[in-house]
Amino acid sequence: MNFFSGQNFWKFIAGCIRFWLGLILLTAGVAKMFNGHFIGIIGPVWLEYELEKYNLGVYAIFIAYSQIVVGFMLLVKRFATLGAIMAIPMFANILMVTISLHWQGTPYVVAFFLLCNLYLLVYDFHKIKFLLTDEVAPLKEIPIKRHDIRLDVLYIIGLLIILVAVSLRKLLDSFAPTLAYVGLGSFILVYAYGYWKNKRA
Numbered sequence: 001m002n003f004f005s006g007q008n009f010w011k012f013i014a015g016c017i018r019f020w021l022g023l024i025l026l027t028a029g030v031a032k033m034f035n036g037h038f039i040g041i042i043g044p045v046w047l048e049y050e051l052e053k054y055n056l057g058v059y060a061i062f063i064a065y066s067q068i069v070v071g072f073m074l075l076v077k078r079f080a081t082l083g084a085i086m087a088i089p090m091f092a093n094i095l096m097v098t099i100s101l102h103w104q105g106t107p108y109v110v111a112f113f114l115l116c117n118l119y120l121l122v123y124d125f126h127k128i129k130f131l132l133t134d135e136v137a138p139l140k141e142i143p144i145k146r147h148d149i150r151l152d153v154l155y156i157i158g159l160l161i162i163l164v165a166v167s168l169r170k171l172l173d174s175f176a177p178t179l180a181y182v183g184l185g186s187f188i189l190v191y192a193y194g195y196w197k198n199k200r201a
Contacts, residue, residue, distance in 0.1 A: 014123040017116050018074050022083070024113075026071030026162075030180050032064040033166035037177050042109070050101075063097075066090045068166070072159045074120075075191070078152065081127050084120040091117060151194050158187035 024041045031040030032047050048060040073083025091114040098106040130139055161183030169176040
């Protein structure tokens with residue numbers, strides 16, 4: 001089967017977009033909370049300071065938390081569809097903020113992210129099409145199955161470590177970014193373990 005034609009190609013594209021958006025959002029959210037003292041692919045890390053001028057500092061923090069959670073969900077395949085759904089209002093909010101503040105270029109970048117995210121929803125339409133149907137009775141008979149609940153728990157532990165680090169940033173001071181790196185590192189290890197386990201299976 002030719003890789004560049006058919007379902008495999010579109011699956012590969014969707015996987016790349018999920019990983020790319022997830023990594024961008026997760027690191028951007030943490031970097032915002034640490035004012036840039038953390039690896040981040042995109043900015044601005046000074047969003048809280050900028051929005052504080054308009055008494056919207058808490059809103060900037062909310063955006064950062066949203067980016068962390070949504071980015072995490074996009075990176076974990078089992079939560080990716082829910083993450084893509086949650087990302088729509090988040091990207092839309094960020095887009096409106098950048099347009100309202102007349103930031104040059106940034107609205108186009110965010111709009112591109114939004115379009116990429118819409119592709120994920122189109123790709124996963126078979127998972128969410130029940131939202132558009134009147135008859136959902138057959139869905140009630142489908143049980144929820146998790147092949148390895150331990151992986152879910154380990155992923156969530158990594159997320160919780162990151163959230164604790166950013167939430168206690170002022171209390172933990174210089175140790176907070178290190179703790180966030182520990183959470184990110186544990187996430188990568190679990191991701192690698194899950195990939196290795198799937199390959200063996």
